[in-house]
Amino acid sequence: MTQNGPKTLRSRDWFNNLERMDMTALYLERFMNYGVTPEELRSGKPIIGIAQSGSDLSPCNRIHIDLAKRTRDGIRDAGGIPIEFPVHPIFENCRRPTAALDRNLLYLGLVELLNGYPIDGVVLTTGCDKTTPAQIMAASTVDIPAIVLSGGPMLDGWHDGELVGSGTVIWRSRRKLSAGEIDEEEFLDRATSSAPSAGHCNSMGTASTMNAVAEAIGLSLTGCAAIPAPYRERGQMAYRTGKRIVDMVGEDLRPSRILNRDAFLNAIATVSVCGGSSNAQPHIIAMARHAGVELEPQVWQEHGYDLPLLVNMQPAGAYLGERFHRAGGVPAAMWELMNAGKLKGDALTCTGQSIADNLCGSESNDREMIRTFDEPLMEKAGFLVLSGNLFDFGILKTSVISEDFRQRYLSRDGKEGVFEARAIVFDGSDDYHHRINDPDLNIDADCILVIRGSGVIGWPGSAEVVNMQPPDALIRDGIAWLPTLGDGRQSGTSDSPSILNISPESAAGGGLSWLRTGDTIRVDLNSQSCDALVDKEEIARRIADDPQPTIPASQTPWEELFREKSSQLSEGGVMEFALKYRKTSAKLP
Ligand code: FES
Numbered sequence: 001m002t003q004n005g006p007k008t009l010r011s012r013d014w015f016n017n018l019e020r021m022d023m024t025a026l027y028l029e030r031f032m033n034y035g036v037t038p039e040e041l042r043s044g045k046p047i048i049g050i051a052q053s054g055s056d057l058s059p060c061n062r063i064h065i066d067l068a069k070r071t072r073d074g075i076r077d078a079g080g081i082p083i084e085f086p087v088h089p090i091f092e093n094c095r096r097p098t099a100a101l102d103r104n105l106l107y108l109g110l111v112e113l114l115n116g117y118p119i120d121g122v123v124l125t126t127g128c129d130k131t132t133p134a135q136i137m138a139a140s141t142v143d144i145p146a147i148v149l150s151g152g153p154m155l156d157g158w159h160d161g162e163l164v165g166s167g168t169v170i171w172r173s174r175r176k177l178s179a180g181e182i183d184e185e186e187f188l189d190r191a192t193s194s195a196p197s198a199g200h201c202n203s204m205g206t207a208s209t210m211n212a213v214a215e216a217i218g219l220s221l222t223g224c225a226a227i228p229a230p231y232r233e234r235g236q237m238a239y240r241t242g243k244r245i246v247d248m249v250g251e252d253l254r255p256s257r258i259l260n261r262d263a264f265l266n267a268i269a270t271v272s273v274c275g276g277s278s279n280a281q282p283h284i285i286a287m288a289r290h291a292g293v294e295l296e297p298q299v300w301q302e303h304g305y306d307l308p309l310l311v312n313m314q315p316a317g318a319y320l321g322e323r324f325h326r327a328g329g330v331p332a333a334m335w336e337l338m339n340a341g342k343l344k345g346d347a348l349t350c351t352g353q354s355i356a357d358n359l360c361g362s363e364s365n366d367r368e369m370i371r372t373f374d375e376p377l378m379e380k381a382g383f384l385v386l387s388g389n390l391f392d393f394g395i396l397k398t399s400v401i402s403e404d405f406r407q408r409y410l411s412r413d414g415k416e417g418v419f420e421a422r423a424i425v426f427d428g429s430d431d432y433h434h435r436i437n438d439p440d441l442n443i444d445a446d447c448i449l450v451i452r453g454s455g456v457i458g459w460p461g462s463a464e465v466v467n468m469q470p471p472d473a474l475i476r477d478g479i480a481w482l483p484t485l486g487d488g489r490q491s492g493t494s495d496s497p498s499i500l501n502i503s504p505e506s507a508a509g510g511g512l513s514w515l516r517t518g519d520t521i522r523v524d525l526n527s528q529s530c531d532a533l534v535d536k537e538e539i540a541r542r543i544a545d546d547p548q549p550t551i552p553a554s555q556t557p558w559e560e561l562f563r564e565k566s567s568q569l570s571e572g573g574v575m576e577f578a579l580k581y582r583k584t585s586a587k588l589p
């Protein structure tokens with residue numbers, strides 16, 4: 001071990017316990033089955049876990065099954081012993097009722113593995129949305145040296161000469177289908193064209209966003225996040241990551257030395273200039289809280305809203321992951337922040353250097369893809385934080401507000417940034433799908449679509465459903481978006497200008513529970529307020545007299561436990577009781 005390193009490796013407690021040779025022998029014998037020798041295990045080499053997130057149930061992360069071979073080579077060459085093990089699979093699109101249930105489940109499982117086994121450091125293999133925050137949260141709790149290896153995005157998708165990005169193509173094609181411009185076969189063809197190879201979503205959805213965040217907070221090697229999964233450099237990055245984690249164990253470079261407030265502020269700034277996913281909000285709050293950093297809800301606005309959109313990637317921009325990588329990827333986007341004085345450059349990273357040192361020479365030479373502060377794609381493109389009589393916290397991702405929407409809602413009646421609309425309230429997504437085309441609702445361009453029962457408790461897990469599209473008839477009339485509002489989330493690949501992640505949710509007694517179809521909602525982006533124009537007496541009467549919206553019963557033990565233990569999205573949706581276990585491994589007997 002180096003001067004700064006741990007006096008002893010935690011794995012030696014298992015394999016070099018001279019007082020309990022019987023236990024040492026028991027621990028040793030089975031590892032020999034696959035070529036790790038007792039001599040090696042007892043030699044003082046660090047044991048490096050590879051938390052394997054890829055499987056057939058986790059197709060976005062499946063590339064890691066191949067990459068692990070290169071990661072192992074790197075670990076071996078640096079003098080470590082690789083031990084690969086599975087983590088709970090997460091597949092964003094397929095998991096019912098929602099993959100949001102699994103972030104905290106993967107977290108719990110990985111904490112037990114890292115704490116309970118002889119592991120000195122760990123490579124976290126990330127990709128699909130929640131696989132990144134879940135593993136980082138666990139590494140913080142156990143606080144052993146950890147490094148993130150992203151699997152990388154898919155290659156760019158093309159359809160009829162047009163770039164089609166993961167998820168984004170689905171939301172856009174859904175509108176075309178409703179407008180009668182394409183049929184169902186064409187819809188499916190466009191969707192599948194967006195997924196041409198192994199890898200995670202190739203747009204700046206939640207997966208690309210969260211892997212960018214892992215790099216921005218200093219837990220990935222420089223340039224790791226954006227390398228497409230099938231590229232040669234991805235395998236090389238796996239090898240280098242394997243080598244580096246061995247040195248990190250030697251340097252005792254734990255998450256608690258890297259993940260401070262500055263690291264998370266850098267992440268918020270990076271998400272803002274990238275036009276990143278609104279799901280970054282609960283995930284960054286959750287990772288920060290597990291790292292012992294309390295980020296106040298306003299932090300999104302104070303440290304991100306004023307920043308411009310620089311990365312020209314769908315859904316806020318035009319291009320996809322391959323071009324982003326070739327343009328310099330996350331380091332090039334962060335270089336612009338640093339150049340503009342908007343980055344905390346001293347933040348320590350997994351390289352052992354500061355983020356500013358890592359970013360030296362990262363300036364992009366593709367200005368169509370990565371813009372400068374002087375010529376951005378959009379000014380003030382971060383998240384706005386709203387509140388009012390309906391909720392204490394909700395966010396609006398401004399980088400996806402289209403010009404058409406701005407003209408129609410945010411500049412009308414000469415009142416910039418203010419509009420009033422008639423609420424159409426849906427109880428969950430089934431209700432929305434059943435009734436959205438019901439002519440009796442009289443939905444017109446002056447309506448706001450509201451969905452409740454889609455939060456942490458209501459769904460349960462919190463569903464990606466707030467990006468509700470208007471009725472087919474309105475779309476045929478050229479109205480592609482209505483304002484939307486909800487206590488669920490929406491896909492990071494969506495281009496819908498929604499007010500979402502509303503906390504407290506309806507099922508926790510939030511204001512959406514008393515809102516009625518026909519109420520007027522006033523949104524004022526200047527004062528960041530959103531209120532139902534219903535007087536206090538009427539609100540009190542509704543709360544006292546009217547039945548509460550119902551929510552579905554839990555279907556599994558975990559759903560029940562999740563509902564009981566998890567906080568609201570404004571608080572990161574974390575299991576509050578888990579926070580006190582930070583630095584768990586340090587307390588091992
Ligand atoms: Fe897994 Fe997008 S669905 S990365």
Ligand code: MG
Binds near residue numbers: 092490491492
């Ligand atoms: Mg998603």
